[in-house]
């Protein structure tokens with residue numbers, strides 16, 4: 001089976017990539033599965049693209065094989081696009097999905113329905129030794145729920161209601177999330193590259 005290293009230590013992302021790449025006959029292997037201890041890469045960039053490149057290029061240089069990375073986040077209009085690139089650690093260190101949700105709901109306490117619009121954004125970067133890094137971006141429009149609900153997915157899924165649905169992303173079955181998510185929309189644009197992967 002063909003394989004591709006995904007430069008992520010996020011279990012939720014890793015599971016979604018496993019499923020999405022399996023359709024192309026590719027085993028997507030996250031850093032959580034590697035035998036060697038891979039150091040954490042500091043995400044010091046100021047855009048999703050810069051942070052994705054830091055991850056895919058950093059791990060590509062370490063292993064000398066093709067590597068894909070995902071930098072993603074939630075952009076809330078009423079918060080001027082926050083948490084954005086700071087989504088993973090919005091409530092501070094260490095990374096805590098539940099604390100992040102509590103912080104967002106608190107910040108939106110006085111914001112009513114038509115103004116709770118938001119989108120998930122995902123930038124995928126592919127780094128191959130000797131080649132310039134390739135970028136693809138996807139997004140998923142929606143709004144922030146009044147309270148959290150659902151147990152699927154990860155991150156902010158329990159408070160994100162995708163456009164066209166009444167339930168949160170965490171209430172939807174994973175196979176639905178994987179057909180509408182920001183990650184899916186970025187992946188679709190990589191289809192040709194994925195099919196040519198040797």
Ligand SMILES: O=c1[nH]c(=O)c2ncn([C@@H]3O[C@H](COP(=O)(O)OP(=O)(O)OP(=O)(O)O)[C@@H](O)[C@H]3O)c2[nH]1
Nearest residue numbers: 008009010070071072073074087088154155156157
């Ligand atoms: O509800 C969610 N559903 C999603 O589908 C999703 N995708 C991203 N996010 C949020 O954005 C951060 C990414 O930050 P991020 O790209 O730096 O990833 P990360 O630090 O978690 O792992 P790594 O890939 O860097 O190792 C994550 O932690 C989450 O808080 C999501 N939340």
Ligand SMILES: [Mg+2]
Nearest residue numbers: 010043071088
């Ligand atoms: Mg990260």
